[in-house]
Amino acid sequence: xxxxxxxxxxxxxxxxxxxxxxxxxxxxxxxxxxxxxxxxxxxxxxxxxxxxxxxxxxxxxxxxxxxxxxxxxxxxxxxxxxxxxxxxxxxxxxxxxxxxxxxxxxxxxxxxxxxxxxxxxxxxxxxxxxxxxxxxxxxxxxxxxxxxxxxxxxxxxxxxxxxxxxxxxxxxxxxxxxxxxxxxxxxxxxxxxxxxxxxxxxxxxxxxxxxxxxxxxxxxxxxxxxx
Numbered sequence: 001x002x003x004x005x006x007x008x009x010x011x012x013x014x015x016x017x018x019x020x021x022x023x024x025x026x027x028x029x030x031x032x033x034x035x036x037x038x039x040x041x042x043x044x045x046x047x048x049x050x051x052x053x054x055x056x057x058x059x060x061x062x063x064x065x066x067x068x069x070x071x072x073x074x075x076x077x078x079x080x081x082x083x084x085x086x087x088x089x090x091x092x093x094x095x096x097x098x099x100x101x102x103x104x105x106x107x108x109x110x111x112x113x114x115x116x117x118x119x120x121x122x123x124x125x126x127x128x129x130x131x132x133x134x135x136x137x138x139x140x141x142x143x144x145x146x147x148x149x150x151x152x153x154x155x156x157x158x159x160x161x162x163x164x165x166x167x168x169x170x171x172x173x174x175x176x177x178x179x180x181x182x183x184x185x186x187x188x189x190x191x192x193x194x195x196x197x198x199x200x201x202x203x204x205x206x207x208x209x210x211x212x213x214x215x216x217x218x219x220x221x222x223x224x225x226x227x
Contacts (some may be wrong), residue, residue, distance in 0.1 A: 001219045002121060002184060004156075006130040013132050013152050016191030018226070020198035021115075023121065023184045023219040024209060029101045030178040033212035034104060040095040043107055044088050052089045059085065064113040067192030075150050075167050080108050083198040101176045101183050104208035112201045114187050117156070117164045121182040123174040125158040130224055141166055142172045154188055166190075182219075183209075195223060 003023055044170045051059065059082060060069045068079045087093040088110065095107060133149035139162040141148055147168045151154060156164040164170045166188050176183065185205060187198050202221060209216050 002124065003127045004130070004186075004224070006224045006226065007127075007132075008180060009132050010130050010154065014154060014190065014226050016226060017154065018187075018189040018193065018195060018198060019130050019224040020116070020187030020189065020222075021184070021224065022187075022202050022205065022221050023182075024206075024216050025121075025182045025219050026215050026217045027101060027181055027183055027209060027213040029099050029176065029180045029183075029213075032211075033100050035211050036100055036208065037097065039208065040097075040103065040107060041213070042094060043111065044094045044120065046087055047085070051085070054089075056082075056086065062113070064193055064197045067190055068113065068115060070192070071166065071190040077167055079115075081113055083116060084108050085113075099176060099178060099180075100212040101180060102211065104205050104212075105185060106205035107208060108201050111204055112197055114189060114193060114197050114201045115166065116185050116187040116201065116205075117170050118176050119163065119170070119174040119184045120176055120180045121174075121184050121187065122180075123159075123203065124163065124184065128156055128158055128163065131155050131157050133162070133165065137162060140168055140172045141168060142175050144172060155188075156186055198223065 072079045105116055133151055133155050135151050135152045137149045139149055140147055149165045154166045155162050189198055
């Protein structure tokens with residue numbers, strides 16, 4: 001089980017924030033999962049039925065979504081889960097087929113609106129900290145681009161580098177691949193996101209992961225809070 005804790009700076013700068021940690025071992029990510037594809041189509045239609053009549057002005061006021069929209073606005077950015085939801089609702093897009101572990105996260109994000117990164121545990125160091133970015137901090141994204149992280153953005157880091165930023169996403173060192181057998185889902189919840197939303201996310205992800213990996217084993221499932 002990974003060691004993941006928060007720094008005093010994170011707790012001071014982001015009062016009321018929470019981080020959800022869901023670590024799952026014994027997962028299979030290389031085989032097709034037909035039941036997952038059926039569930040993805042059903043969820044896309046369910047989301048259209050539930051939210052398809054709403055405009056962006058109405059979507060951004062929904063519970064949970066509004067907290068993320070406020071956070072991203074501080075950095076002059078648009079919440080990516082909002083954009084992804086709109087592509088399903090108003091552009092007729094369905095869920096992409098990436099891999100069971102990645103798809104499970106994406107589906108749960110759009111269903112609960114909570115922002116979560118998925119990491120291959122075997123590519124992470126044993127000790128991680130939830131922290132805040134400082135002036136000059138940079139990160140290499142999955143696509144290879146080097147990004148300067150805005151100060152005070154929430155970040156996950158190890159002893160050497162930043163692993164993930166809310167604003168710029170994951171680094172290029174620990175993405176999920178077909179070989180992944182041990183995954184860490186890290187949910188970033190700024191103030192205003194209730195713990196119930198994170199718990200609902202956990203259940204959605206677990207349901208999907210176990211659909212494709214019945215032998216999956218929970219290594220840790222807990223919250224870090226900035227109270």
